[in-house]
Amino acid sequence: MNDAEKELVAMVLSGRSEAFEPLVAPHRQALLGLAYRLTWNPEDARDVAQEALFRAFRHLRRYDPERSFRNWLFQIAANEARDRGRKKVRERHVLEKLAEEPEKRSNPEDERDAAEVRAGILKCLDVLGRREREVFVLRDLQDLNIKETARALGCSSLTVRVSLSRAREKVRNALRARMPQMEESR
Numbered sequence: 001m002n003d004a005e006k007e008l009v010a011m012v013l014s015g016r017s018e019a020f021e022p023l024v025a026p027h028r029q030a031l032l033g034l035a036y037r038l039t040w041n042p043e044d045a046r047d048v049a050q051e052a053l054f055r056a057f058r059h060l061r062r063y064d065p066e067r068s069f070r071n072w073l074f075q076i077a078a079n080e081a082r083d084r085g086r087k088k089v090r091e092r093h094v095l096e097k098l099a100e101e102p103e104k105r106s107n108p109e110d111e112r113d114a115a116e117v118r119a120g121i122l123k124c125l126d127v128l129g130r131r132e133r134e135v136f137v138l139r140d141l142q143d144l145n146i147k148e149t150a151r152a153l154g155c156s157s158l159t160v161r162v163s164l165s166r167a168r169e170k171v172r173n174a175l176r177a178r179m180p181q182m183e184e185s186r
Helices: 003-013 017-039 042-058 069-100 108-127 130-141 146-153 157-178
Strands: none
Touching: 003 017, 017 042, 017 069, 042 069, 108 130, 108 157, 130 146, 130 157, 146 157
16 A cells, blocks of 8 residues: 555545545546456446445445555455345345246136236336345245344344335336236236
């Protein structure tokens, strides 16, 4: 770490948050490039880079000035990309499993309707934000209870309830828009 970076870190730690931008500016493009190479998705890369910067700011007190700031920032980005990749794999696995497991129905028409609704729900998940999707998948598709969902996501039960309520409403509205026959059958 050079003297200018040490000074900027000291300024940020002393409460002058405006010093963070000049500290990270020289690394921004390289960070985005790394994030893209780790995710192979421009949107995910921007999210990973942004989250890495946020975490670096939030945890700057943990930074060891004996290490390269750039390497520390890249390590944060790599960890974030890895975490996101794991979440996507788990989510995809859950959704594939849901789509593959037809529920036991009393007649073929009910089974077909359930499969249609399940497929519709899966298509509607794209209307949810990240937290809403995580809560919805864990609570409604994986059948975790509120406390288990909160523990899995590292948030409060209240956050889970609020996110779940919003997610259900968004999925319900998206399903109604995609499958108008659902309203007619009520």
